Amino acid sequence: MAYASPDATTRSRPMTSEEKKVILASSAGTIFEWYDFYLYGSLAAIIGAQFFTAFPESTRNVFALLAFAAGFLVRPFGALVFGALGDLIGRKYTFLATILIMGLSTFLVGLLPGYASWGIAAPIILIVLRMLQGLALGGEYGGAAVYVAEHAPQGQRGYFTSFIQTTATLGLLLSLVVILLVTSYVNANYPAVPQLGLDGQPLLDPTGAQVMLDPFKAWGWRIPFLGSVFLLLISLYIRLQMNESPAFKKMKEEGAQSKAPLKEAFGNWKNGKIALIALFGLTAGQAVVWYSGQFYALFFIQNVIKVDQFSANVFVAWSLILGTAGFIFFGSLSDRIGRKPIILGGCALAAITYMWVFPLLTSVANPALHAAQQIPVTVTAAPEDCSFQFNPVGTAQFNNSCDIVKATLSKSSVNSDTVDAPAGTVASVRVGETVVQSYDANALTGEALAAEKARFTTEINAALTAAGYPLVAADNTTVAKADHFFDIFNAQNIKIVLILTYLIVLVTMVYGPIAAQLVELYPTRIRYSGLSLPYHIGNGWFGGLLPATAFAISAQTGNIYAGLWYAIVIAVMTVIIGALFVPGDSHKKNIFADDGV
Structure with a gap:
C-alpha cells in the first residue's frame, strides 16, 4: 500500500525550530x-590488565581487544531485534529501550570486580x-539515522544526517576528555597502589621491590563508567521529550506498516540484494x-x-577536535555531488596511503624505535614450530621456541624476517650480528x-x-609526550596531531x-530494519x-x-563493488516514496 508523508511535497522547505530541536535532542x-x-x-589496555590477568601480556592484549570486539559482534543481532521494533512500534520507544540497556551495562562495568577477586567469572561477566x-x-x-532523515528537508539529508555521524566521534572525544581529566586528578591526589598477583600477594620486580600501579590504573578507571549514570538520566530525559517521526505516524494512521519487516527486508531478492550491496x-x-x-x-x-596512555589520548583527542567538522563538510557536499564518490574516494585514499602513514607516525612519535627497526632482525625456525598466535578462547599454549621468540619481538615492536630451518631445530633470533637461541618450554619444567x-x-x-631499541620507557627521551x-605546541607533537x-x-x-546513503536505499515501511543490519554487520x-x-x-x-593489510584489502573490495553496484544518484531520490531506490 503506497502512502505519502504529510508534507512529502514540501520537504524542500527550511526546517522548523521544533524539527531542529528534535534532531539536536536525538544527536545529543x-x-x-x-x-x-x-x-x-579507550581503556582497553588497562581493563585487559584487570580482567585478563591470568594470561601473558601479548595474549592479554588480544583478549582485551576481543572483549572490545564482542560488543561489535552482537550489533547485527541488536539491529534485527530493535530494527523490527522500530518499524513496528515506532522510533521513539525503541530509543528509550536502547539507552536504558546501554547506560545500565556501562554502570555495571564500573562496579565489576577484577580477575584477582572473582577469577574467571570476572572476564565472562565483562564480555556479557x-x-x-x-x-x-x-x-x-x-533509528537515529532514520529519525533525522525523515525530518530533514529534501536535498539536505546528507547535511542533517551528518550531525548524527558526528555523534560517534564526539562520544569518543567525550570519553577521552573525561578519562584525561579523571587520570590527572586521581594520579595527582592519591598514592600509587601495590599490584597484586593471582594469589592476592603483592608482585615483586627482579630487584625484590613491590610493583606499584598508578591509582588510575588500579581503581580510577572505574570512575568514568560509574559517572555514566548521570549521562543516562540526561539521555532518558532527552528521549522522553522527543516526538515520533511524522512519516512513521502517517504510515501508521494509514495502516501501511509492514507486518513482518525483517521478512520483507531480507526475505526476497529485491530487498535482499540491497542489503548485500550496502554491506x-x-x-x-x-x-x-x-x-x-x-x-x-x-x-x-x-x-x-x-x-604513554595520557599522551596518546591527548593526541587523538586533538585530532578529533580538528577533524570532526569533516563530517558536516562531506555530508553537505554529498547533497551536491552524491554520496558514492565521497565514500569510495575515502576508502581508496585509505588503501593507498595506510602503508605510508603508519610508519610515518612511528618515525615521528618514537624516533629511537623507528631507527632501531632499520637493524635487520631474523628469526630462524622450523615452520611447524611457529603457531598463529590468535587464541580467542584462551585454551592454547604457545610454548614452542618459535612462538616464544615471536611473542617477545612483538611485545618490543620489533620488525623481523623468518627463515625456515630443518624440523626439530630450536628457534633462534639474529639481532644485527648477535644471535640468541630460544628455548622449548614444552620440553622443560621447574x-x-x-x-x-x-x-x-x-x-x-x-x-x-x-641495537638501539628503547626497552626502558623512562630512558627514551625521543618518544612523544604531552x-x-x-601540550601539543612543539614540532613533534604537532606533527603527530596532523598525521x-x-x-x-x-x-x-x-x-x-x-x-543518508543507507536511508535512501529503503522505503519507509522497512527502513529501520533494512539499513540497520548491513550497517552493523x-x-x-x-x-x-x-x-x-x-x-x-x-x-x-x-x-x-x-x-593494516586487513583494512586495505576490505577497503579495495568496497571500492570495486561499490563502483559497480551502488546507485550514484540516490541523493536526488524522494525517500518518502514507497518503492525505495
Whole structure:
C-alpha cells in the first residue's frame, strides 16, 4: 500500500525550530550512548590488565581487544531485534529501550570486580556486559539515522544526517576528555597502589621491590563508567521529550506498516540484494577506515609505538577536535555531488596511503624505535614450530621456541624476517650480528624452565638494547609526550596531531555521508530494519574485529604494519563493488516514496 508523508511535497522547505530541536535532542542522546560504548575501547589496555590477568601480556592484549570486539559482534543481532521494533512500534520507544540497556551495562562495568577477586567469572561477566552494550547500539544507530532523515528537508539529508555521524566521534572525544581529566586528578591526589598477583600477594620486580600501579590504573578507571549514570538520566530525559517521526505516524494512521519487516527486508531478492550491496559496497570499507583511523590508531600509538596512555589520548583527542567538522563538510557536499564518490574516494585514499602513514607516525612519535627497526632482525625456525598466535578462547599454549621468540619481538615492536630451518631445530633470533637461541618450554619444567626463560630474556633484551631499541620507557627521551592537554605546541607533537587528523579526515569522508546513503536505499515501511543490519554487520564484524585481527597478523608475520593489510584489502573490495553496484544518484531520490531506490 503506497502512502505519502504529510508534507512529502514540501520537504524542500527550511526546517522548523521544533524539527531542529528534535534532531539536536536525538544527536545529543546518541553522543552519550557512544560515550558509554567507547569508554571500554579507550581503556582497553588497562581493563585487559584487570580482567585478563591470568594470561601473558601479548595474549592479554588480544583478549582485551576481543572483549572490545564482542560488543561489535552482537550489533547485527541488536539491529534485527530493535530494527523490527522500530518499524513496528515506532522510533521513539525503541530509543528509550536502547539507552536504558546501554547506560545500565556501562554502570555495571564500573562496579565489576577484577580477575584477582572473582577469577574467571570476572572476564565472562565483562564480555556479557559488552554484548549487552552491542545489542543496544545495534538498535540505536539505525533509528537515529532514520529519525533525522525523515525530518530533514529534501536535498539536505546528507547535511542533517551528518550531525548524527558526528555523534560517534564526539562520544569518543567525550570519553577521552573525561578519562584525561579523571587520570590527572586521581594520579595527582592519591598514592600509587601495590599490584597484586593471582594469589592476592603483592608482585615483586627482579630487584625484590613491590610493583606499584598508578591509582588510575588500579581503581580510577572505574570512575568514568560509574559517572555514566548521570549521562543516562540526561539521555532518558532527552528521549522522553522527543516526538515520533511524522512519516512513521502517517504510515501508521494509514495502516501501511509492514507486518513482518525483517521478512520483507531480507526475505526476497529485491530487498535482499540491497542489503548485500550496502554491506560489501559501502559499510565494510567504511567500517575498516573508521576503526583504523580512530581505535586502531589509538591502540597502535599506545601499544606498538609505546607512547604513554595520557599522551596518546591527548593526541587523538586533538585530532578529533580538528577533524570532526569533516563530517558536516562531506555530508553537505554529498547533497551536491552524491554520496558514492565521497565514500569510495575515502576508502581508496585509505588503501593507498595506510602503508605510508603508519610508519610515518612511528618515525615521528618514537624516533629511537623507528631507527632501531632499520637493524635487520631474523628469526630462524622450523615452520611447524611457529603457531598463529590468535587464541580467542584462551585454551592454547604457545610454548614452542618459535612462538616464544615471536611473542617477545612483538611485545618490543620489533620488525623481523623468518627463515625456515630443518624440523626439530630450536628457534633462534639474529639481532644485527648477535644471535640468541630460544628455548622449548614444552620440553622443560621447574627450575630448568625458569633458568632458560631468564637466560633468554636477559640475552634478547641485551641484544635489542645494543641495537638501539628503547626497552626502558623512562630512558627514551625521543618518544612523544604531552604533560597536559594543551601540550601539543612543539614540532613533534604537532606533527603527530596532523598525521592523526589526516586519518580522521578519511574517517569523515567515508562516514559523513553513509547514513543518508543507507536511508535512501529503503522505503519507509522497512527502513529501520533494512539499513540497520548491513550497517552493523559491516561495522560490528568487519570493523569491530579489526584491532584484534590486525594485532594477531602483525605478531605472526613479524611486521608491526602487516595487520593494516586487513583494512586495505576490505577497503579495495568496497571500492570495486561499490563502483559497480551502488546507485550514484540516490541523493536526488524522494525517500518518502514507497518503492525505495
